[in-house]
Amino acid sequence: MSIKFKNVTKEYKTGTNSFYALKNVSFKANEGEIVAILGPSGSGKSTLLNILGEIDRATDGEIMFGDLNVSKLSDKELTKYRRNNVGFVFQFYNLIPNLTAFENIEVAAELTKSPLKIEEVLEAVGMLQNKNKFPQQLSGGEQQRISIARAIIKNPKLLLCDEPTGALDYNTSKEVLELLDKINKMYGTTIFIVTHNTSIASMCHRIIKLRSGQITDVKLNKERISPKEVEW
Numbered sequence: 001m002s003i004k005f006k007n008v009t010k011e012y013k014t015g016t017n018s019f020y021a022l023k024n025v026s027f028k029a030n031e032g033e034i035v036a037i038l039g040p041s042g043s044g045k046s047t048l049l050n051i052l053g054e055i056d057r058a059t060d061g062e063i064m065f066g067d068l069n070v071s072k073l074s075d076k077e078l079t080k081y082r083r084n085n086v087g088f089v090f091q092f093y094n095l096i097p098n099l100t101a102f103e104n105i106e107v108a109a110e111l112t113k114s115p116l117k118i119e120e121v122l123e124a125v126g127m128l129q130n131k132n133k134f135p136q137q138l139s140g141g142e143q144q145r146i147s148i149a150r151a152i153i154k155n156p157k158l159l160l161c162d163e164p165t166g167a168l169d170y171n172t173s174k175e176v177l178e179l180l181d182k183i184n185k186m187y188g189t190t191i192f193i194v195t196h197n198t199s200i201a202s203m204c205h206r207i208i209k210l211r212s213g214q215i216t217d218v219k220l221n222k223e224r225i226s227p228k229e230v231e232w
């Protein structure tokens with residue numbers, strides 16, 4: 001799913017003070033891209049991702065998912081849209097502790113219209129042999145693989161990852177990023193990754209840098225031309 005942000009602003013008001021977490025942010029991403037959002041702490045990365053995932057609303061501006069102007073949808077329409085089209089992966093996995101790996105994915109599958117097969121997704125993330133284990137019986141990297149499986153079970157058009165490797169060591173981080181790359185290729189999922197990890201750049205099609213709520217730089221990775229590079 002292609003994405004377009006046009007002059008997106010997020011303003012927080014406290015009393016008479018106002019603070020802009022995002023100010024006039026405009027960018028595009030083509031369908032099937034992996035996009036990295038980089039920037040220092042407090043620069044607005046998570047705010048951007050949450051607005052993209054419709055778990056937060058912009059104060060101003062326009063957000064297009066393909067031809068659909070999502071900024072115009074009602075809260076109810078947005079929830080429905082998000083449920084079928086957007087998957088989330090967080091830094092701390094957020095798995096349900098008293099459910100097995102399989103059951104954690106099953107819960108997500110039940111919430112969506114036409115889920116993929118749980119076994120197929122477990123296989124894709126390399127976790128079929130661990131399907132009956134509970135989260136505390138799995139390493140951090142394995143838990144993140146299950147949380148990725150849970151996010152992609154609905155075959156979302158858009159996968160949003162907020163610091164997916166933030167709690168993992170170097171090698172495990174590399175494996176999780178390779179898995180996201182594999183999913184992008186297997187399912188054509190558009191993936192946004194918020195990270196502090198600048199070494200991620202080589203696997204991304206597009207790198208967006210934020211500072212103080214504004215975009216300071218957008219780079220296309222020449223080594224990895226977008227699957228559907230189009231002019232906007």
Ligand SMILES: Nc1ncnc2c1ncn2[C@@H]1O[C@H](COP(=O)(O)OP(=O)(O)OP(=O)(O)O)[C@@H](O)[C@H]1O
Nearest residue numbers: 012019020021039040041042043044045046047048
């Ligand atoms: N509910 C809120 N009310 C007021 N200010 C907020 C609120 N949520 C976020 N902010 C502010 O907006 C700015 C951007 O926050 P955001 O979490 O998007 O940054 P970030 O780049 O993801 O940071 P980090 O890398 O530390 O997670 C921060 O200065 C933060 O304090």
